Amino acid sequence: LLLLRAARRSAPARPEAGASGEPGDADAQSVSADAAAGGPRRGRSAGIPQAASSRRSFLVAGAGVLAFAGAAGGLGRYLASGVGIAEKRAALRLPPAADPLPSLPRGADLGIRGLPPFTTPNRDFYRIDTALSVPRVDPERWLLRIHGLVDRPLELDYDALLRRRLVESDTTLTCVSNQVGGDLVGNTRWLGVRLDDLLREAGVHSGADQILSTSQDGWTCGTPTEAVLDGRDALLAIAMDGEPLPFAHGFPVRMVVPGLYGFVSATKWVTDIRLTRFSDARAYWARRGWAVKAPIKTMSRIDVPGPLAEVDAGPTTVAGAAWAQRRGIEAVEVRADGGPWREADLAEVPGIDTWVQWSAEFDLEPGRHTFEVRATDNSGYTQTEERAEPIPDGATGWHSVQITTV
Structure with missing residues (x-):
């Protein structure tokens, strides 16, 4: 189609072509616009022989079509290969583990609404x-x-x-x-x-x-x-x-x-x-400039209630996850409105290299409340309150959320 249009432009122009305004014909539209404005017209009046200009347009269009065809062909080959690889992946039958791990502990997932599952899909x-x-x-x-x-x-x-x-x-x-x-x-x-x-x-x-x-x-x-x-x-x-x-x-x-x-x-x-x-x-x-040895830092997070959530006053479940791979989590503590720390209940875990879910119960009066959380790993280290950005070796600080009870 592009070459056909270029070929049309390379043919001798009809007297009315410059004013036709045919959709998609940029040369005709430009000529019409220039003429209406009283400015120089493209083509012969601009000092370029019309036949040479048309041939040049045809060659440029041809080169563009070839480039597009090449790119489309490459994309097609890429997509075709991707489809083939997807089929190979789908057809794979992986061998079993030599010594399969036991099923996850029944208590690994607390099943609290809004709490991400223990196993991430x-x-x-x-x-x-x-x-x-x-x-x-x-x-x-x-x-x-x-x-x-x-x-x-x-x-x-x-x-x-x-x-x-x-x-x-x-x-x-x-x-x-x-x-x-x-x-x-x-x-x-x-x-x-x-x-x-x-x-x-x-x-x-x-x-x-x-x-x-x-x-x-x-x-x-x-x-x-x-x-x-x-x-x-x-x-x-x-x-x-x-x-x-x-x-x-x-x-x-x-x-x-x-x-x-x-x-x-x-x-x-x-x-x-x-x-x-x-x-x-x-x-x-x-x-x-990032660290070269970057062990994961002890960290905890509040998932329930979510930030700025509005919940009913009275008994309120606060829950989340904590992790300290290679050390494991010994305890998680939560507090409300800067009050005393309260030890949370920990779910079961299969080992020290996974996160652990935790939960705690609070009885809240109507109003605005702030929860904070911190974790202690099995080495005895309690995560610091001091905030640090992730770069170069991981963030630090206590996570907090504000909610409103009504």
């Missing part, structure tokens, strides 16, 4: 990354290299990874960008291969204190080697909440290392792992 799990578009990695072409300061470099394709011993882990992930009271945190059951087993098989050199991992899109992450080799459930994960990783969460393979903020532990679409030293290589966010 995949569709609701937070996503933070630098990818402009979600990578679609073909599992049949995925390949992982483990190299650098190791004795025996390894290469694994997806099938080889699935043939290895798979384990499950209940782990809460937290983003360093999470503000006090924020929702950039989620919990699920992961399935994958222990990363420490692979590193020991490769033979890590003494002094290799950094695991520099690279994503399919080129993003890099620096993880302390000691945090993977100390026995925690650091995984090359292939599934979350019983299904293959969603594309937005790293399909086909991602890293999960409990106890560290995601920017130093949770590389999605991982394709390369190089053992190196922090003194020799700096990951993406480290080059921008």
Whole structure:
């Protein structure tokens, strides 16, 4: 259609063409407008031979059509490949864990209305990354290299990874960008291969204190080697909440290392792992001034009632979540209107690497009220009231909400 219009413009002009105002014919509209304004007309009157101008318009239009066709073809191939990869993901039948974890404790989820569930549904799990578009990695072409300061470099394709011993882990992930009271945190059951087993098989050199991992899109992450080799459930994960990783969460393979903020532990679409030293290589966010060793800080949050909620006076349930991965939560305390701290009831948890739900009851008079919360982890540390922004190594401070009772 574009070329047809350009061809029409390249033909000898009829006397009335300049005033036709035909929709979509920019040249005719411009000529008509210039003539009405008494200004110079385009084409011959502007000092450009009309035939040459028309040929130039035709060639420019042709080049534009070719460029558009090329881009459309590329987009079509991308969409077609994405559809194919989606079908491959849907057809996957993942092997079971070698030693499946028991079911979650019956009391892990308090079931309070408005309180996020203990297991975050995949569709609701937070996503933070630098990818402009979600990578679609073909599992049949995925390949992982483990190299650098190791004795025996390894290469694994997806099938080889699935043939290895798979384990499950209940782990809460937290983003360093999470503000006090924020929702950039989620919990699920992961399935994958222990990363420490692979590193020991490769033979890590003494002094290799950094695991520099690279994503399919080129993003890099620096993880302390000691945090993977100390026995925690650091995984090359292939599934979350019983299904293959969603594309937005790293399909086909991602890293999960409990106890560290995601920017130093949770590389999605991982394709390369190089053992190196922090003194020799700096990951993406480290080059921008963020911390290189970023353990998750003890934190608590009020979810119920929500901020500025209006509730009935009288008995009121206050509830939320708290987390301190690798340490676990010992206690959660809540207070109303600056009064004495009251210890909340804690739900059951499967281990120290997940968040815990908590609740407390208050009897409130009509009016405006402010609740505050703080948590103490199993090391004896109670989170500080002092506010700190997330950058460079995580936010601190007590979360508070204001409500009105009527």
